[in-house]
Amino acid sequence: MVGQEENEKKVKLTPGEREIYIDYDRIDVASIMEQIRRKIATQPRPKPSEKIIEDKEIIPPPPRSPWELEATYGWKARAKRILLKLMRPLSPLIKLLIFPVYYELRETVLKLHHANMRIDYACTRLDHLASKMDTELAKLSQLLNQRIDRVEKRFEEIDQLKEYTKLLHNLAHNLVVEMSKLKIELDTLKIHHRILEKDVRHLEQRERLLEKEIVQ
Amino acid sequence: MKIAFVVQRYGQEVMGGSELHCRLVAERLFKVGHEVTVYTTTARDYITWKNEYVPGESILNGVVIKRFPVEKERDIESFNEYSDWLFFNPHNEADEILWIEKQGPFVPSLLEAIEKEQDSYDIFIFFTYLYYPTHYGLQLIKKKKILVPTAHDEPALYLTIMKRVFASANAFLFNTQAEKEMLTRLFNLQGTYQDVVGIGIEIPVIKDVSSFLHRFGLSRPYILYAGRIEPGKGCQELFDYFFEFLKEESSLRLVLIGHLLMPLPNDPRIIYLGFVSPEDKNLAMAAAEITVHPSHYESLCMAALESLAVKTPILVQEAAEPLRRHCLEGQCGLYYANSNEFAWALSLLLRDERLKARLGENGRRYVEENYSWPVVLKKYHQAFEFLRQ
Numbered sequence: 112m113v114g115q116e117e118n119e120k121k122v123k124l125t126p127g128e129r130e131i132y133i134d135y136d137r138i139d140v141a142s143i144m145e146q147i148r149r150k151i152a153t154q155p156r157p158k159p160s161e162k163i164i165e166d167k168e169i170i171p172p173p174p175r176s177p178w179e180l181e182a183t184y185g186w187k188a189r190a191k192r193i194l195l196k197l198m199r200p201l202s203p204l205i206k207l208l209i210f211p212v213y214y215e216l217r218e219t220v221l222k223l224h225h226a227n228m229r230i231d232y233a234c235t236r237l238d239h240l241a242s243k244m245d246t247e248l249a250k251l252s253q254l255l256n257q258r259i260d261r262v263e264k265r266f267e268e269i270d271q272l273k274e275y276t277k278l279l280h281n282l283a284h285n286l287v288v289e290m291s292k293l294k295i296e297l298d299t300l301k302i303h304h305r306i307l308e309k310d311v312r313h314l315e316q317r318e319r320l321l322e323k324e325i326v327q
Numbered sequence: 328m329k330i331a332f333v334v335q336r337y338g339q340e341v342m343g344g345s346e347l348h349c350r351l352v353a354e355r356l357f358k359v360g361h362e363v364t365v366y367t368t369t370a371r372d373y374i375t376w377k378n379e380y381v382p383g384e385s386i387l388n389g390v391v392i393k394r395f396p397v398e399k400e401r402d403i404e405s406f407n408e409y410s411d412w413l414f415f416n417p418h419n420e421a422d423e424i425l426w427i428e429k430q431g432p433f434v435p436s437l438l439e440a441i442e443k444e445q446d447s448y449d450i451f452i453f454f455t456y457l458y459y460p461t462h463y464g465l466q467l468i469k470k471k472k473i474l475v476p477t478a479h480d481e482p483a484l485y486l487t488i489m490k491r492v493f494a495s496a497n498a499f500l501f502n503t504q505a506e507k508e509m510l511t512r513l514f515n516l517q518g519t520y521q522d523v524v525g526i527g528i529e530i531p532v533i534k535d536v537s538s539f540l541h542r543f544g545l546s547r548p549y550i551l552y553a554g555r556i557e558p559g560k561g562c563q564e565l566f567d568y569f570f571e572f573l574k575e576e577s578s579l580r581l582v583l584i585g586h587l588l589m590p591l592p593n594d595p596r597i598i599y600l601g602f603v604s605p606e607d608k609n610l611a612m613a614a615a616e617i618t619v620h621p622s623h624y625e626s627l628c629m630a631a632l633e634s635l636a637v638k639t640p641i642l643v644q645e646a647a648e649p650l651r652r653h654c655l656e657g658q659c660g661l662y663y664a665n666s667n668e669f670a671w672a673l674s675l676l677l678r679d680e681r682l683k684a685r686l687g688e689n690g691r692r693y694v695e696e697n698y699s700w701p702v703v704l705k706k707y708h709q710a711f712e713f714l715r716q
Contacts, residue, residue: 131675138658138685147661147671 328711329362329447333464334454335432337367337392338380342586344629345477348526349454350390352475355527355704357389364391364448366441368432368460376401376432395437399428406430414482423488427462434460442467450711456492457483465495471714473498475524478506479626480648490514498710500524502627503649504656520713527700528632530691531609539610543600548677549580550642551615553608553630554622556599557588561621561644566592568621568669575674582615584608613637616683617660617676625650632698635659635690640683642672657693659686 131146334349341347349365357363371379376397385392406429412418413426437460445451451472453461465472474496478484493510498520501507507523510516540546550569556562569581573596583591583599591597603611612618618634618641625631625647634641635653641660643650645668654660661672676683696702 133679133682135681135685138682138689140654140658140661140686143675143682144661144668144672147668147675151667151671 328449330356330364331441331445331448331451332363332365332367332454333437333441333451333460334365334367335458335460336370336373337365337387337394338371339387340371344627345455345475347629348475348477348627350387351526352452352703352707353390354388355700356707359704362391363389364393366393366395366437366460366464368434368437369394369396370432374401374403393440395434395440397432397434398436399431399433401429401431410482413486420487423486426486427459427488430457431459438463438467445470450714453496456489462488462492465492471497473500473710473714475500475502476506476510477502477626478510479624480509481624484513497714498522500706500710502526503652505648505652506626509648520710522706522710524703524706524710525627525698526629526632527703528629528636528694528698530636530695530699531606533609533613533637536610536614539607540614543607543611545580545582545598545614547614548578548616549582549598549614550673551582551584551611551618551634551639552621553584553612553618553633554620555586555588556583556591559622559624561623562589564644565619565621566597568663568666569597570594571666572670572673575670579616579677581619582611584611609633609637612639615639617642617673620644620647620650622647622650628653631660632694635687636694638684638687638691640676640686640690642669642676653693657689657697659690659693661686 131143131150133143330353332349332353334346336346337350341350353363353365368376369378369380369382370376377400378396380394382394382396385394409426409429413422441451441464445468448470451464451468451470453465453472453474454477455461456474456476456478461474465474472495474493476493476499483489493514493516496519499507499510499516499522501510501521501523502525504523507521511521552562552565554560565581570592573579577596580596580598583597584601584603586602587599591599600611612634615634616639618630618639620628620631620641620643622628623644623646626649628643628647628650631641631643631650631653635657641650641654643654643660643662645651645662645664651662654662661676663669663672676686
């Protein structure tokens with residue numbers, strides 16, 4: 112490290128910072144940041160926050176032995192310890208005759224007690240989560256209902272438009288039929304017109320012939 | 328040359344980034360012999376656009392100001408609500424036009440005036456792409472026009488109507504290279520004049536900071552934040568990170584300067600000085616160990632450059648790309664993206680005096696080379712020359 116020793120004499124660098132390589136003659140910010148990031152990546156995980164610690168403290172850890180629940184101080188405890196010490200050579204026999212039942216029972220009760228506590232805690236958490244989910248679901252369903260209402264409205268509008276289109280289609284169809292009828296009528300009238308014209312022309316010829324005859 | 332500026336607010340009391348930027352450039356251009364007129368509104372507050380100045384003509388430091396009254400005040404809550412809907416829902420162009428009108432400041436009389444009087448000027452310079460006067464003004468003016476976008480990566484930039492704004496200018500003067508790259512990626516700016524200019528920073532002469540410390544009852548070491556104190560500027564995040572850091576460095580203080588727009592944490596290690604004079608600001612920066620710039624959205628950050636001008640290194644939020652670029656291009660500061668990085672970088676800067684001194688020197692050089700007034704004015708003149716040809 113360039114100039115590191117000289118620098119360390121003046122300032123108190125933490126061990127982590129001491130490991131950061133800095134070329135003071137040619138500062139490279141990108142490289143410093145890169146080193147800092149590498150350091151952070153190798154750091155141990157941060158301590159759990161107080162909230163997490165509190166949560167963990169709700170559930171006591173299971174006792175390792177039933178004896179842990181009893182007082183470990185005072186003359187009773189001392190007497191017990193002495194008696195246990197005295198009885199230690201006989202302990203296999205005692206265990207065989209009396210102790211196992213009591214021990215097993217107590218251990219089972221404790222385990223059950225602990226399990227109950229865990230279940231209670233889990234239930235509380237579950238209730239909490241369920242109520243949270245209920246709220247979220249209620250919000251979601253409200254949103255969904257709003258969306259559905261909007262979609263239904265759109266559908267109604269589309270249905271109305273469909274009806275309108277159908278009516279327009281019928282109207283157009285009727286107009287076409289009427290137009291066709293009128294066309295046929297027009298053609299018939301044109302033929303009649305032509306026949307009448309011929310008749311008129313014929314009558315005019317006859318008129319002229321008759322006039323000639325009368326004059327002669 | 329006759330130059331007209333168009334900006335949403337203007338005045339000695341207006342401290343917003345782009346507005347101050349505009350005023351400083353206008354005054355400098357006047358000082359070098361140009362005839363400068365500023366078309367602006369009578370608003371002083373950017374939240375409501377409430378009319379506070381007197382409409383009509385006035386002169387400030389040689390610059391002629393023409394003020395026009397805002398016709399609709401802004402209801403910020405309804406505007407934010409509308410913006411939220413617009414930015415994250417499918418919409419049409421009419422919705423975007425309504426958005427720009429709601430954004431304001433709504434001054435149709437300003438637009439009429441610049442359209443009528445445009446022949447009296449050689450060039451128009453518009454500041455900030457985001458507001459109503461620039462949006463419509465740029466499209467109305469037929470003369471040569473420059474846009475100083477002061478843009479950062481924000482949802483409004485992605486609106487369809489913005490394409491018209493960026494297609495209307497003949498030249499673009501960006502604040503940073505990062506801004507230029509972002510805008511050339513988003514819009515087709517081919518055929519236009521482009522340059523990275525920014526703003527000029529005065530290099531102050533710092534003599535004695537002890538009298539300043541005594542006057543304000545401050546003691547070192549402290550880090551400084553200068554600017555609007557609001558969550559939008561990343562201040563809440565800064566407080567959180569700072570308190571996290573205090574667990575290992577409890578003697579450090581955080582000094583704040585600027586407009587207070589949020590409640591401050593009740594802790595004696597956070598000291599609010601209020602508004603201070605520019606001289607005191609320079610002294611505060613010079614006496615600080617470092618200055619922090621926690622905003623996620625910045626296009627230049629004058630406070631960072633001012634800090635570098637007094638050889639105080641900067642610690643910036645990485646998400647603000649222009650700030651990160653200042654650090655990398657000037658080799659003058661460190662950046663962070665989370666509380667861990669904040670703590671590490673700050674701790675290193677506080678403990679390594681040599682590193683801090685080097686970063687400070689680099690920072691001063693960076694400002695002198697890129698953000699001194701002669702450099703900035705030269706770039707403006709190059710743009711004028713290009714447009715005249």
